[in-house]
Amino acid sequence: MRKGTKRNLFIAATYGAVLFLGLLLGQNYAGENRWSGSGGLLPLGKTDRTGKVQHMIDLIVSNYVDSMDIGQLQDLAINEIVAQLDPHSEYLQPDQALKQHETLEGSFEGIGIEYYNLHDTLMTVGLIAGGPAQRAGMRVGDKLVAINGDAIAGVNITDKAIEEKIRGRRGTAIEITINRSGKDIPTPLKVMRDRVDVSSIDAAYIIDSATAYIKIRRFGANTADDFRQALQNLKKQGAQRLILDLRENGGGYFSAATALASQFFVDKQLIVYTQGAHEARTDYYSSADGIFGNGELAVLIDEQSASASEIVAGAIQDLERGIIVGRQSFGKALVQEQFGFGDGSAINLTVARYYTPSGRCIQKSYPISNGKNHHLANRPTPAKKLMDTTIAEAVRRHRPSQDVYKTASGKLVYGGGGISPDVLVPADSSGISTLYRKIRKANLIETYVYDRLTKSVPAYAAENYLKGYFLPDKEYDDFLQYVRNKGIDHTTKEAEAIKPMVRTDIEALLGRYYFGSETFFKVRNRSDQVLAQALNALQGG
Known part of the structure; x- marks a missing residue:
């Protein structure tokens, strides 16, 4: 690789799994990055051959019957060129490039909440410890009703619109009207945006x-x-x-x-x-x-x-x-290098x-x-x-x-x-069943847990939860009825086959909601066959 630079080498990795949320934490998987530091648009006219592309765009802008956006034409040209390459080379719009950078740097400017869209209302399901939202008094379970006086509940607001309202420059304030335990709090919470650090562990x-x-x-x-x-x-x-x-x-x-x-x-x-x-x-x-x-x-x-x-x-x-x-x-x-353009966009090139x-x-x-x-x-x-x-x-x-x-x-x-x-360790066959995939695709486990199982705070600690809480059979039966009510029919045999996985999912999600991320993984790991095999091998089994 080129010596004497401060650019980071990176491996593009867009293949990943977001656990369940539309997060305001910037936790989408992204690629390895080594910034080129170059400005402006791609120098398309460096040679006679590459000059044809820029010349064509210039001809269209100067002579076409209708007015055309040169930036849009350049984006189209770049995307078409990149499409001829490997699947990990990609062109990023400015907002995409920024998100990728924030994800890998492990920090961003915002308020530090995780939310789930429950019945067209944003429900807080996680808070960054010591982050702006937690410092302002927000709690897990709070539902966001309005931001700076603008209603966001029951209006089919998009994820992009939510992000635009919540994310912002460090040191600026945001007022959030919340509903807590079924009651609207009359005075909005004033949250000061700040740098939020997110661990990769x-x-x-x-x-x-x-x-x-x-x-x-x-x-x-x-x-x-x-x-x-x-x-x-x-x-x-x-x-x-x-x-x-x-x-x-x-x-x-x-x-x-x-x-x-x-x-x-x-x-x-x-x-x-x-x-x-x-x-x-x-x-x-x-x-x-x-x-x-x-x-x-x-x-x-x-x-x-x-x-x-x-x-x-x-x-x-x-x-x-x-x-x-x-x-x-x-x-x-494949190894990518990221070349930045003057408008904030970038290309990850293998x-x-x-x-x-x-x-x-x-x-x-x-x-x-x-x-x-x-x-x-x-x-x-x-x-x-x-x-x-x-x-x-x-x-x-x-x-x-x-x-x-x-x-x-x-x-x-x-x-x-x-x-x-x-x-x-082959995959658990229940995890690839048609019924389980349908349930996961429809987000029914998350919706069921947040809607029905988070009404009261447990009167015990995380360790007691890990040792003593297992989803009762009656609760599983209620979940199956909930699934049927959502239009997903199944046989008794199918329901029994996926029972261990669904129970673990529900128990883990509840553990995360009340006690944090580590409890989520401790619950999942109780029945994890891959982990069991590794532990057995290390212990000389």
Whole structure:
């Protein structure tokens, strides 16, 4: 890569999963970024060939029968050009570029609330600890009625309009009229917009007496620091082993991925290298001062683990530092550089591929506009029948021979189509049932919980909730009737098949509502087979 710049390298990762909310936290998954610092529009007229595009736009603006917006024409031209490239190169409008930047930087200017649109009314379901809204006295469960005197409840307001009303410059005030426990509060809450910092760590806690669990949502500017702080606290509690959960993590900053991977080594190791037609090979090494350079390690991945997540998993696997548990990762090994334009828009342009320490590229093939595929190794055939075999044995039968690589000890690893876990844990079949997908698509679990199960604050602490609350059978039956009332019919057998997942979803969502994000993951993890397999492997089972 180019030396002497302050730009961040990035892995575009638009493949990710937002848990459930239209958040005002900027928590949408985005790509790795290295800012070019260039201004103005793309220099389309640098050569005779590229000059044709700009010349055509000039001709239309100067001679076309109707007036045309030059900016709109340029956007159309750029989008059409980018469409001919790989799926991770993209053109971003100014608001999209800003959101991506805020997401990865882990901060934005706003009030720090999470909301759910319940019956055309915004219900507060989460508050950033110490954020502007919480400081002003807002509580979880408050419903937003009006902002600065303008009604927002019952008027079919769009997410964009909500954001425009709530987001704003630091130091400016916003007045929010709220309904609390069914009663309108007569005096609006005055909230002073401020910088809001959002951690990239979703949960960090001790599972048993010696095993720490840390879940990372994305790879942002502060991820490595957040991780170090979280793990230091857990080590003080006796953690000697670590389970790092990168499932549903669509990526983030390349520099964050290498910084995190460095935490698992006590000597200088090649973590990843990048190379492209116009980019010379650049090697990235661990810094040899990792906070968890020793100790047993398991990394959890799934089909939504992409980009920066795969850099970390690939390094851990290739260097035999730990075990990879779960399902085949997404398969995204393309590196983007972000070029900014003077109007705030930007283009994320793929400039290189990255390779794991053993030299493998885990990029899957992808379609391009002419209907053909870029010929990069495809994923292996889905392994539904391979529950009792190791992933190495399974993949050996499905991977082409040219995709086989070896680690220093001779262990086989595979390129193309993502990272193959060392311990394969197939997806729960109930999670892919038609009934469950319909319920999730209609947001019925969230609506049911917020509408019917959040009427009173529990008189017990989070630990009591985790140990003592399990959704009663009657409540599950009531939920099934609610589902039927919403037009989704099902058989008794279908309802029984998805019962464990729905109960866990409801219990986790309630836990999050009352006790925060960490409780949500603690509830989910109680019945998580991937986590159970990782824990069993680390404990020598």
